[in-house]
Each structure stands twice: as structure tokens, then as C-alpha cells.
Amino acid sequence: MPNGPYLRYVALGDSQTEGLGDGDDTVGLRGFADRLAEHLAAVDPALRYANLAVRGRTAGQIRTEQLAPALALRPDLATVVAGVNDLLRPRFDVVEVVGQVEEMFAALTRAGTRVVTLTFPDIAKVAPLARPLRSRVFELNAGIRAAAARHAVVVAETGRPAVTTDPRLWTADRLHASPLGHERIAAALARALELPGSDDAWTLPLPPQRLPTAGQAAAAELRWAASYLGPWLGRRLRGRSSGDARTAKRPHLRPVEAGPRLTPDATADPVRREAP
Template sequence: MPNGEYLRYVALGDSQTEGLGDGDDTVGLRGWADRLAEHLAAVNPGLRYANLAVRGRTADQVRSEQLGPALALSPDLVTVVAGVNDLLRPRFNAAEVAGHLEEMFAVLTAAGTHVVTMTFPDVGKIAPLARPIRSRVFDLNTRIRAAAARHGIAVAETGRQAVATDPRLWSTDRLHASPLGHERIAAAVAHAIHLPGSSEAWMLPLPPQAVAAGWQAAGAEVRWAAAFLGPWLGRRLRGQSSGDGRTAKRSQLLPMTAMPAPPANSAQRESS
């Protein structure tokens, strides 16, 4: 749709799209999709916005649980961002994950919807202990780009920009963007769809900061593993998900002035 003239925006995905890392379940989550909706509403005051994302969902679950409800809302803009939860699982199949994403691209574009997706940054530069899965990220990004090209999908290339791995753009769990990170992601998506007022400024690096000494960095890794990696692995072993029992925070298209109340769920921030 030319000149960013969108009036019905629906966001599909997992915890990043739900907004973890930007607010909490007590005061409410904001997140990049909410921030993008704010940008859209500034250009199109009549915008209505729904966010169907639920933390913990894999690409298959996003397709099976969120695609149908999204189509029922007759959106003219949809963001589809999923795959991180798949990357973290032992049995990861990049072709299968990309297949679920491409099916969503195909169905949505066939319905006349403008679709946007994004690539993922190098997790090994965000959390050194995650380096073993870097090749998975690169493989999935390549497949996302190819699928997007086949369906004319816009791509926010957060996977190719060095600033995307700056630790200041990530929350302490290193799985979810910080408020600044969510702000940059929203700006990246706005730029990808050529929204009036958007620019390449989201790619600019942050001011330099002091580099931690080796022993400090090692200590930070140990603390991160104890606080976040260990509990995450424990949930996987128990067959649990951070999204168990949760529903979408904004299941209906609403004006941006009508923000729903925070859900009456646990305030604990969990993995995506």
C-alpha cells in the first residue's frame, strides 16, 4: 500500500512481538509492535491495531494459532516474526521453520495483505554461550530472505546491522530487546515499509562505551547462565513453556487510544 496508508495492522509472533523487555505484565507490555502501531497511527489517525503474539510460540504454533484469527480481522498490514523459539530447541530444522513462515506469507499476500518480516541478529555476539547456534540463525535468515523475495514481502534486516548486537539494545536476559532495542526494531520495520518520517537512523551505532575486563565478562556470563539459561533449560526438560495458559494481549482491532488492561497473569518475564 503506497505512502504507508494502513488502517488495520495485526502483529503475529512470540514474546518479542508481544513486547517482553519493554514494560512488564504488571504495568503492561509495550514492545516494538506497539511502537510501530504508534508510528502508523501518527500517519493514519484512524489506525486500528491487534497484537496476537504469545510468548513461547514456535513458528508452527504461530501459523496454526494466529494466522486464522489474523485473516478474520481483514488486515491491510501484518508483521510476521517467528522462529527464535525454534532456534533454541535441540531438534531444529531451518527448512521446516522457514516453511511455516512462507505458508503465512503466501496465505496473507493472497488475501491482499501487505506483509513484513525480519531477520535475526547474531546471537553469538549477544550471548557468547549461544555461539553454537549461530549457524542456525544464519541459515534461517537466508531462508527467510528467499521466502520473502518469492512473495514480495518486505524485510527489516536487523540481522545485517552491527548495532542490533549492541548489549544496550537487549534486556538482562539477552533473549528480549530492551526498551531501546524495541524502539530500534520498530524504526527498522517502519523503514522497511517506507513509512513517512522513517529513515535509516535505526542503523546508526550507539556512542562507544567502556569494555568490561575479561574477568568481569566471565562473571557476567556465569550470572546470566544461572539467572536465565538454567531456568529456561529446566522448563524445556519439564515440557513447559512460558506461554502456557496465555492468550493474546490485544486480540481485537482497537484504536491506539484504546489500550487493553494488562492481563491477570504472572508478572515473571520468561523466555520468548
């Protein structure tokens, strides 16, 4: 498998890979995949990049909808990030979810693609009310590591450094990385790929900040549940997803434009504007 320089990068995944939390549907989404593409283009400006991710997708949906188009683009590098939408659902079968992820690992690596993935932080330290789900996160991480080892997939251990649960790396919904969080994820992936200029600075803690009182923290949890958890559960009960009627923002390989933000593919289908 190639170990760089990379000329054809394809990103597969859900809302994190699409870039939610880093920009919005009005100004455009950036996200860690766009940021990684910029790292890669700095190494070789000939890089072309596609992003097939769509918010709300489960691991099985990502495999079904995105794997074949990704293979058709013949990437020499791909990121595969999946599983969070599965572990948030009432029924979670880690063997099934990891199996879907491993099928993507296997198909891409068989095609000669260098694949990189990541692990997820302790959800209880990001959203204390989600503590019952933390064992699922640990199981998913263990499964991803094992599957990656079987297929020589590179793993960026973004679930381990303490800084990854710092609230400043997350948006108010606590499900999506903030711009700073996406920046750190991209830096972690660049380091895992040993790109020139990458280092372990992404693991360093942020400057200290004043901690909320117990009362303030409890009030914040209640606001989060009312503003984000409740509506999310409502969509699940109605069988809806934030990704309904949406398509990939960048389905074709295109050069990485100079500037602060990559733009969606002009040929992508228009989508309904809705809250994530």
C-alpha cells in the first residue's frame, strides 16, 4: 500500500467527516477531512479530494452508499470514520457495526488504498448524561483497533488524550467537534500518516479555564438535554435523520483550492437546509 505522497484522497463517514460544527450550511462546512486535505495539498499541490460523507449515516449506510463510489474514484488515501450514529441508537450490536467498518477497510486496502481511521473519546466526559453509553464507546474503539490491525489500517488515537474531552473542542450539542476540535482531529490524522510538518502538538492541553460551579454544571446539563438530546430523540422516534434528503457535499475528486475553506462540489444535488 502507498505511504505517500497522496494524490487522490476520499473521505467516507457521517456528520463529523462532512464537517458539522466547523462552519454551517450557509457559509459552508469545513471539518477535519477538508483540513486534512489541506495538509496533504501542502505536501503535493496535485492532490485531488472528494468527500462522500453525509450526516446521520450509520456504519451500514456508509458501507452501502459510499464504499462503491469511493472505490470508483481509485483513491490512494481514504479516511473511514463510522459508528457513532450506531452507538447512539437504542439497539447497538458492536460486532455488527465493526463488521461493517471492517468490510470498508478490507475493500479499500485490497484496492491498494492507504486507509486511516480514528477512535472516539469517553462520551461521559463530554456529556455526563450520556454516561450509560460509555461502555459502547470503549467496545467500538476496541473493535476498530482490532479490525484496523487485521488490514494494516492506520489508527489516529483521538480517543485517548485528555484534551479530546475539553469542552472547547466540542460544539454546544456535544456531538460534533468545534472548529478547534476539527483542527485537532486533522492534525492527529496527519501525524498518524507521518505527513511532513506534523507532530504531537494536537495532544497538548488547552490553557486552563475557570470551571463552572456544581449548580452551573447541572443547569448546563438540563439545557443540553432540552435543546439537543430531546430533539434528537424525537427524530429517532419519528424515524427521521438529520441526513434525510441530503447528498455528499463533494462527490467528485477536485483540486484543493487555496483559501480558508474548501467549497462543496458545484455539481452536487441541492439539499434542504435544516438544523443538524
